[in-house]
Amino acid sequence: MADLSVMVLCGRSPRHLYVANRLCGAANVVAIVQEAGSHWTTKKVLKLLRPDNLWRKVWRWLRDRRRYTGGGEGKFFFGETGPRLARADLVTEVPHINHPDVVELARRLQPDVIAVFGTSLIRGPLLDMGLIGIMNLHGGLSPEYRGADCTFWALYNGEPEKVGCTLHFIDPGIDTGRLIAHVCPEVHAGDDELNLFWRSVRDSAEIYAEALARLAQGEPLGAQQPGKGKLYQVKDRRWHHERQVAEHLRKGLLRDVQLPKRVTWFNAGEKTA
Numbered sequence: 001m002a003d004l005s006v007m008v009l010c011g012r013s014p015r016h017l018y019v020a021n022r023l024c025g026a027a028n029v030v031a032i033v034q035e036a037g038s039h040w041t042t043k044k045v046l047k048l049l050r051p052d053n054l055w056r057k058v059w060r061w062l063r064d065r066r067r068y069t070g071g072g073e074g075k076f077f078f079g080e081t082g083p084r085l086a087r088a089d090l091v092t093e094v095p096h097i098n099h100p101d102v103v104e105l106a107r108r109l110q111p112d113v114i115a116v117f118g119t120s121l122i123r124g125p126l127l128d129m130g131l132i133g134i135m136n137l138h139g140g141l142s143p144e145y146r147g148a149d150c151t152f153w154a155l156y157n158g159e160p161e162k163v164g165c166t167l168h169f170i171d172p173g174i175d176t177g178r179l180i181a182h183v184c185p186e187v188h189a190g191d192d193e194l195n196l197f198w199r200s201v202r203d204s205a206e207i208y209a210e211a212l213a214r215l216a217q218g219e220p221l222g223a224q225q226p227g228k229g230k231l232y233q234v235k236d237r238r239w240h241h242e243r244q245v246a247e248h249l250r251k252g253l254l255r256d257v258q259l260p261k262r263v264t265w266f267n268a269g270e271k272t273a
Helices: 014-024 042-048 051-068 072-078 100-109 124-128 150-156 193-216 239-250
Strands: 005-010 028-035 091-094 113-117 133-138 145-147 165-169 179-184 230-232 262-265
Touching: 005 014, 005 100, 014 028, 014 072, 014 113, 014 193, 028 100, 072 193, 091 100, 100 124, 113 193, 133 193, 145 150, 150 193, 150 239, 165 193, 179 193
Parallel strands: 005 028, 005 113, 028 091, 113 133, 145 230
Antiparallel strands: 133 165, 165 179, 179 262
C-alpha cells in the first residue's frame, strides 16, 4: 500500500495546521476537514447558561486569552511566516466533526486512514470509516493521562517525565483505542506548560508522519491499552490548581530536570505494561 490515502480531520489553531501540513508532506492527503465549532443547539445553549458551566467557560476563556494572546503559538510552529495550511485547496469546513457531510465525504473518498487532531469527540457512523482505521493525536500519555489538559496535570502531579502525546487508533471511548506511539519531548529547567505542550505536538507531527509511512509498508501497528487510566475533564481544572502548578514551577519542579526526546512504538501483538 505504497500510496496511502489519508483524510485529515483537524481544528483551526496553529498547532492543528502544523500537524495537517506535516501529514500533507508525508502521504496522499485527499481531503482536510476543519471543525469550525459553530454548531449550537437549544440543549447546548441551556447547558452553557447554567451558572456553574457559565463560570467555568468564562474562566477558561480568560485564562486562554492570557496564555494565547500575542501569537506565541503561531510563532512557535510557523515562525514569522504566520499560520497557514499548505493545501488550503483540500479544505472542507463543517460546524462540527460528526456532521453528515463528513460521513458522506469519507464514504465518497474511501480513504485508507482518517487522521485526527484537535476536533471534538468523534461519534456515530464516522467511527467505522477509514479502510485501515481512524488515528488520533492526543495531548497526553494514555492510558494514564486521558482527556483534557494532560500536560498541566502531569506537572500538577509532579511527573514531568510523563508529559507527552499519544498516537492511537480511535474507538468509541475517550483516548482508549489501540496505542501506536508515545511521544515525550525534551524537558528542561525553565519550561512551562505551553512550551512543553507545543514541543510535544511538534515532535508528534514527525511520528504521525512516520506512522503513516509504516502503515503504508504493511507494518502492524497498534497494541491494546493495559487499562483506562484516569480521564481528566475540562471542568476539573480550577483556579487553585493553576496556582499550585505555578508554585511548583516557582519552587523548582523542573530545576534539575534534563530529559531527552523519547518515543515508544507499539506493534500489534505486543503487551503493554
